[in-house]
Amino acid sequence: MTRAARGGAGARAHARYEEVVARAMTAEDPVAALRVAAEDPALPPALRRSLRAADEDGVRMSALLVARLRFERLLRGSPEAEAWFDRDPEEFSAAFRRYHAEVPPTAFFPPGEARLFRAWLEAPLAR
Numbered sequence: 001m002t003r004a005a006r007g008g009a010g011a012r013a014h015a016r017y018e019e020v021v022a023r024a025m026t027a028e029d030p031v032a033a034l035r036v037a038a039e040d041p042a043l044p045p046a047l048r049r050s051l052r053a054a055d056e057d058g059v060r061m062s063a064l065l066v067a068r069l070r071f072e073r074l075l076r077g078s079p080e081a082e083a084w085f086d087r088d089p090e091e092f093s094a095a096f097r098r099y100h101a102e103v104p105p106t107a108f109f110p111p112g113e114a115r116l117f118r119a120w121l122e123a124p125l126a127r
Contacts, residue, residue, distance in 0.1 A: 077110025
C-alpha cells in the first residue's frame with residue numbers, strides 16, 4: 001500500500017471516528033453509544049482504545065453542552081420555536097429532544113439551526 005493510500009485510509013478512519021463521537025453526543029445514552037462504537041472493526045485499534053478510555057462523566061457533560069448549545073441556537077434563530085417554547089415548554093421540549101436525536105448537529109449559527117429544525121418539522125415523520 002502506498003503512503004498516499006495509507007493516508008487516505010487514516011483520514012477516512014478519523015472521519016468515521018468524528019462521526020461516531022458526534023452521533024454519541026445526540027444519543028439518549030452517549031456513554032453507551034461510545035462503548036458500542038468502540039467495538040466497530042472499521043476503526044483502527046488506537047481509535048477504538050480512545051473511545052473505551054473516554055471519561056464517562058466528561059462524555060455526559062459534553063453531550064449536555066451540545067444539547068444546550070443547539071437549544072439556544074434554535075431559540076435565537078427561530079422566533080417560531082421561541083414562541084412555541086413560551087406557549088408550551090413541555091411539548092416544545094419533547095419535540096426538541098426528538099429533533100436532537102434525529103438530526104446531526106451541523107449548524108454553527110442560529111439561522112442554520114433554525115433551518116435544520118424547520119426542515120425536520122416539515123418532514124412527514126417529525127411529529
